[in-house]
Amino acid sequence: MATINNFLCLSLFLIIITQGMAAKCYPGRVTIYQKPTGRRIHHKTEWKVSVANECACMQLNVRLSCAGFHSLRFLSPSVLSKSGNLCIINNNNPISPFSTFNFTYVWDHQFVFAPVSSQEACS
Numbered sequence: 001m002a003t004i005n006n007f008l009c010l011s012l013f014l015i016i017i018t019q020g021m022a023a024k025c026y027p028g029r030v031t032i033y034q035k036p037t038g039r040r041i042h043h044k045t046e047w048k049v050s051v052a053n054e055c056a057c058m059q060l061n062v063r064l065s066c067a068g069f070h071s072l073r074f075l076s077p078s079v080l081s082k083s084g085n086l087c088i089i090n091n092n093n094p095i096s097p098f099s100t101f102n103f104t105y106v107w108d109h110q111f112v113f114a115p116v117s118s119q120e121a122c123s
C-alpha cells in the first residue's frame with residue numbers, strides 16, 4: 001500500500017513539474033521593457049525598447065500592438081515594420097531564448113507597445 005501511495009505521490013509530483021516547465025513559454029512569453037536613453041533629438045525623447053524573450057525556446061514572428069506609433073527616427077523595416085495596427089519586429093526573425101531584441105525610437109512621449117502574438121520554436 002505504501003509503495004502505491006509513494007508511486008501516486010511521485011507521479012503527481014512529476015506531472016506538476018513537467019506542466020510547470022511546459023507552461024514556461026505559454027502564451028509565448030515576450031516582455032517589453034522601455035526607458036529613455038537620456039538623449040533628446042529635436043526636442044523629443046529617445047526611447048530604448050527591449051523586447052525580451054523570457055522563454056527557453058526561440059520566438060519568431062513577434063507581433064506588437066502599435067496603432068498610433070510614430071518615430072521621428074526612421075526605423076528600418078528589418079527592425080520594425082507596421083502592418084495595420086501591428087508592428088512586426090526583427091523582420092519576423094527569431095529572438096533567441098532568454099535574449100532581447102532592442103531598438104530605439106524618438107517621440108514626445110513613451111509609446112506603450114503590447115505583445116500580441118509570437119510563435120515559439122523549441123529545439
Ligand SMILES: *[C@@H]1O[C@H](CO)[C@@H](O)[C@H](O)[C@H]1NC(C)=O
Pocket residue numbers: 050100101102
Ligand atoms: C538589449 O538591451 C539590454 C538592456 O540594456 C541589454 O542587456 C542587452 O544585451 C541588449 N541586447 C542586445 C542584443 O543588444
